[in-house]
Amino acid sequence: MTGGVLVVGAGLLGTSAGLALRRAGVDVRLRDSKAEVLREAIGRGAGRAEEPGDPPAALAVVAVPPETAGDVVADVLTSGAAEYATDVASIKALPAARVRERMGSTGRYVGSHPMAGREISGPGAALADLFEGRPWVICPDEHTDQQAVTRALAVARMVGAAPVTMSITDHDDAVALVSHTPHLVAVLMAARLVDAPAHEIRLAGPGIADVTRVAAGDPALWTEILSANAPAIRDVLRNLRADLDRTLAALDAPDTAQAQLYQLMRSGVDGRARLPGKHGAARTDFVTVSVIVDDRPGQLARLFADIGAAGANVEDVRIDHSPGQPVGMVEIDVRPGTDQTLRAALTESGWRVP
Incomplete structure (x- = not known):
């Protein structure tokens, strides 16, 4: 330029x-x-x-x-x-x-x-x-x-x-939905952990880590962001509050809650499916191959080398460490149809593949 x-x-x-x-x-x-x-x-x-x-x-x-x-x-x-x-x-x-x-x-x-x-x-x-x-x-x-x-x-x-x-208005409305309110929800959930008993925190796994990941953002910057986009965020929060009220009502009546709770779970699945996939393309359902890995130097490098040798393309990867154990679970997302070949190749290379 x-x-x-x-x-x-x-x-x-x-x-x-x-x-x-x-x-x-x-x-x-x-x-x-x-x-x-x-x-x-x-x-x-x-x-x-x-x-x-x-x-x-x-x-x-x-x-x-x-x-x-x-x-x-x-x-x-x-x-x-x-x-x-x-x-x-x-x-x-x-x-x-x-x-x-x-x-x-x-x-x-x-x-x-x-x-x-x-x-x-x-x-x-x-x-x-x-x-x-x-x-x-x-x-x-x-x-x-x-x-x-x-x-x-x-x-x-x-x-x-x-x-x-x-447009400016469309942008600010959009980020209230896909960025600002999710950050606030993550913060509110993470705040529940502050005074939680230690024996409960010890059970934390990848689910709570995923939900609260963005809560680690700079509090001063996010205070500015939330204040500046308050009207659009309030609209999203009001709709979320309505969903929470319906959920609480369902949980207060457990004998009749099954259908309502299922519909809530179903709407979550449907909503997440609308998120864009890799490189902004349509979202694809991948298959997860789990591998047990010893917690010592060089293991991840060897695992990814073996995955490459098997001809598999890694679409996503997650690592979950086992509390109190010197091992972790590495979850590899691959395209459907390639998972069985990858499982066989990794097993042959000596990896523990559940």
Whole structure:
């Protein structure tokens, strides 16, 4: 991209974008209010420090929290540091309103949001392939210059993402359903563990770990996100509360609850089936092959080498450690029809395959 990209905010998303853009041959300059964060991002190879004599960047990618994103975009554009700008905050109405308030026009700005992240933050958590195959939502409106959209789309494609265009309202409603409320539900479930007796916690397995995984996210950042998208999240929570009320009513009448509880379970199966599958394609039902693995160095490497030698493609993998035992269960998801061949090959190689 002629003119290069200015990344403002060298945290997880900003540094990951810098790493991916540098890999694509783009000149990336970095800016962060914290000198130590900037040094770490530069040390990771995400770009070079912005310098006073730099010409305007073709695009600024503003990767700061939602409450400050709009102000930073306005500062970057009015100072001449970049010709156009996008932000990657997970809410789009708040930054757009702030840019409009500060500049009177949002023409050189387009909001965007890569649907990618991790439970850990900072430049040390950044990955060059964080955006690979993930949706990157671009949210133009009737005032947006086409060049702003073109440059934001170019950046999304260069980092390996799959661009999607949505309105600001549709985006904020969508992330309330598929990101913000699920995070809040995970937090509420994880909070039940704080005062739980130790003997109950010891029984925890992969189910509770899966449900609460995202609860480890930065509390300060998520407080901002939930506050900024409160109206859309409230709508989802009200519907969830109605489902909880129906579930409680069913559990209060166990003699007649079977049909209602089954329908609830069935709706969960049907809803999860609508989630996109690998690389955004239609979801495929895979077959799980379980392998018992000793908890010692080199075992996973040997297992995956044997899986490769058997000609099987791993679609997903999960590891469950057995409490108090020096073994773990590795669950390998493969396409239907290949599982029996894989089981036979692994058994022949000496693995314990239940």
